[in-house]
Amino acid sequence: MPDIIFRDGTVHQNQWVVVPRPDAGESLDIPENRRALIPADLWLAGREHFVGKAHIGVWFDSHDEPEILAGHVNELPVIAVNFPKFSDGRGYSIARLLRERFGYDNELRAIGDVLLDQLQFMKRCGFDTYELRPDKDIRKAAGALNFFSQGYQAATDTDLPLFRRRAS
Template identity: 80%
Template sequence: MPDIIFRDGSIRQNQWNVVQRPENGEALDIPTQQRVLIPADLWVENRERFIGNDDVGAWLDSHDEPEILADYVNDLPMIAVNFPKFSDGRGYSSARLLRERFGFKNELRAIGDVLLDQLQFMKRCGFDTYELRPDKDIRKAARCLNFFSQGYQAATDTDLPLFRRRAS
């Protein structure tokens, strides 16, 4: 498993495995003795089996609506949001909805085509951890998380836009 970067810039070993969606007709195969992230809709369908299990989280694909998890967000130890390609920004909206509208308090992770230049924006949207694309240098990630000293807009990390912060 690749290492991951945390929002404070620390690098740690990844403890979670992403379980891919099974092919048509196949059953969901969840490895035992591992922490796993399964497709969100399959987690919801089998939630009675997973609620209270801190070793099973869910992941949303870019086309998945985060509303499917709305009633269960804080029953999940982790939610990951997949970025299938760097130009697909739907994951930013999913993160903000999970944090601001649905009140998700646990770990929120960005997975998929995650690049260094996206990290600060992902952090502002509420992501806690980032699994970089394998060809990116994770040692450069800490600097990218805090590249700008101030954000102009309100986001999950600040309720007020910069002009209101300056006025107070």
């Protein structure tokens, strides 16, 4: 299992396994004695079985709508957002919606085709942890996470743009 990078640039062992969506006619295969991230819509469909279980989180694919979990997001210890390819930016919008519109307070994780040059933008959108693509150097990425000291625009990490912060 690959390591993950935390928002502060530290690298830790990944404790969560992403459970793939089952094929039609198959059931969800959640590993025993492991923390598991399952598809968000399947968690919602079986919510009565999963709510309150600290070892079950969810993941969104880039085409999923975060509105499906409105009112339930803070029942989840971890929400992961899949980036199927680095050029697919829908995950940034999902993260901002989860943080700003739905008030998600727990760990928000980026998974999939996550590259070093995206980390700063992901952090500004509200991600806490990052699972890099396996062929990338996680130590180099961790050092680059805090490359920029200030962002110009308002985002989840600051509600004022730089020109307003300077005027204060």
